[in-house]
Amino acid sequence: MSAIFDTQNQHLPMRFASYNINNRITYGSVIEKENTIFLTDIGKDYGYDLCHWIKTGALDKLIAIARNTEISYREKEVVYLSPILSGEKIACIGVNYANRNAEYKDNSDVPKYPSLFLRYQDSFTGHKENLVRPPESNQLDYEGEIVIIIGKPGRRIPENKAFEHIAGLTLMNEGTIRDWVRHAKFNVTQGKNFEKSGAIGPWMVTADEIKDYTNLTIETRVNGEIRQQDSTINLMFSFAYIISYLSTFMTLKPGDMISTGTPNGAGARFTPPIYLTPGDIVTVEVPEIGILKNGIEDEILL
Numbered sequence: 402m403s404a405i406f407d408t409q410n411q412h413l414p415m416r417f418a419s420y421n422i423n424n425r426i427t428y429g430s431v432i433e434k435e436n437t438i439f440l441t442d443i444g445k446d447y448g449y450d451l452c453h454w455i456k457t458g459a460l461d462k463l464i465a466i467a468r469n470t471e472i473s474y475r476e477k478e479v480v481y482l483s484p485i486l487s488g489e490k491i492a493c494i495g496v497n498y499a500n501r502n503a504e505y506k507d508n509s510d511v512p513k514y515p516s517l518f519l520r521y522q523d524s525f526t527g528h529k530e531n532l533v534r535p536p537e538s539n540q541l542d543y544e545g546e547i548v549i550i551i552g553k554p555g556r557r558i559p560e561n562k563a564f565e566h567i568a569g570l571t572l573m574n575e576g577t578i579r580d581w582v583r584h585a586k587f588n589v590t591q592g593k594n595f596e597k598s599g600a601i602g603p604w605m606v607t608a609d610e611i612k613d614y615t616n617l618t619i620e621t622r623v624n625g626e627i628r629q630q631d632s633t634i635n636l637m638f639s640f641a642y643i644i645s646y647l648s649t650f651m652t653l654k655p656g657d658m659i660s661t662g663t664p665n666g667a668g669a670r671f672t673p674p675i676y677l678t679p680g681d682i683v684t685v686e687v688p689e690i691g692i693l694k695n696g697i698e699d700e701i702l703l
Contacts, residue, residue, distance in 0.1 A: 415464050416691070417569075418604035419451050419486055420479040420527075426450075426486070430467035431604050442473035451605070452487040452656040455552050455568045460607065481527035483601040484571050485550060488656030491520045493546075493575060493593070494643055497662025499635050515638045515646060524594045525573075528603035531698040532576050534677065535595050541677045541697065544575035544663035545621030545629050545685035549640060550605055551657040558648040563641035564614065566653065569605040572685045572693040573660045574621075576600070579669050579676070600695045601658070611689055614640045619664060622684045623677070631664035638662075 416431040418440060427444030428451040443466060444450065454463040495516035526532065534541040552568025576599035582592030611617075614633065621629035633639075638646070643659060668675040677683065677697045685693040 414610050415467065415607040416604045416610075417451055417463070417467070417484065417607070418528075418602070419482040419484050421482060422474060422479050426482065428484075429473065430470065432472060438476040439472040440474050440476065440479060441467060441470040443467065443470055445473070446470075450486055452485050455485075455550070456655040458553070458655075460552060460568060464607065481529055481602055483522065483525050483527055484605040485601075485656050485658055486522070488522075488550075488658055489654050490651070490657045491522065491525075491660070492647060492651075492657065493518050493520055493660040494638065494662045495589070497636050497638055498631050498664045499637055500631060500665040511637060515643060517647070518589050518593055520575075520593055520599070523596055525599045525601045526597045526695070527600060528693055529695070530597075530600065531696040532574065532600060532677070532683070533595070533597040533698060533700045534679065535578065535598070535700050536702060537595075538578045538580050539676060539678075540579040540581075540669070540674070541598060542577045542579050542668045542674075543621060543623065543628070543677060543683045544573075544577055544667055545619055545693075546573040546575050546660040546663050547617060547619055547633065547687060547690070548573045548601065549644070549659040549661060551644075551653045551659070552608065552655055554652060554654050555644075555648050556652045558645050558653070560639075560641040560645045563644040564608070566644055567608045567614075567640075568655065569607045570611060570687075570690055571601060571605050571658075572603070572687060572690055574600045574683055574685050574693060574695055575660055575663060576677075577667075579674070600693060602693050603691050606690050617687050617689060620686045621664070621666070622686075623668075623675075624682055628668070629664040629666035633661070636662065
């Protein structure tokens with residue numbers, strides 16, 4: 402397949418995906434044409450990975466390259482990976498939407514500071530890949546979230562400078578093993594890090610494509626049924642505040658990802674709870690970013 406779409410008379414949103422093609426990990430821009438998604442293969446010619454361009458401050462150069470790169474594959478030919486494969490940290494903000502906070506009846510006062518936990522890269526899979534339910538629990542739950550990808554390093558970043566440090570946004574299904582979240586007295590790490598229990602993707606949308614971080618609508622559906630729906634206008638801690646707060650005690654580095662919280666409506670909050678089972682399909686959608694879609698399967702023990 403070989404073609405360059407005419408970009409002179411139209412604006413093509415800049416979206417970059419990491420993917421596996423024929424057992425080769427690469428990356429490229431994402432182009433939608435006549436309801437079909439195509440991917441370029443920038444990695445084939447330039448090497449590195451997507452995160453390299455962010456770490457070296459060369460995202461503008463990557464965008465220029467993408468606008469003049471031939472398409473290589475149809476979406477159905479590739480296996481999507483998490484867009485950022487070599488970032489240092491995945492920081493997750495808990496209970497950040499006001500309605501979500503209200504679900505905690507015994508402690509629903511507005512918190513003074515964000516809650517935080519960390520996840521590892523191998524606890525996620527990519528777009529259109531299955532989340533894996535482990536044999537230790539049948540309480541795999543969904544959490545749709547918007548993810549900030551850091552583009553410029555910083556420590557003690559002022560809120561009014563925070564947006565300058567964003568390379569782009571992606572989506573997360575912050576899959577959670579509910580009973581393992583309560584496995585210990587104080588921490589949630591265990592329930593948040595089972596392998597392939599969550600997903601990130603489908604791609605990174607560059608920051609210049611996002612007109613207003615404070616009014617993004619997010620929606621999570623399970624088998625087509627809307628389970629979560631909210632807007633970032635209802636965040637207790639804004640994107641700018643989160644970046645400023647986290648950078649107080651850690652250096653945020655290019656390629657770091659920050660998930661910004663999930664709306665109310667997770668499966669654990671139903672009576673009785675509705676957890677994910679094999680065959681379910683979960684989608685997380687933000688119109689300005691895209692749709693992250695995943696099925697569910699049970700882990701196969703060898």
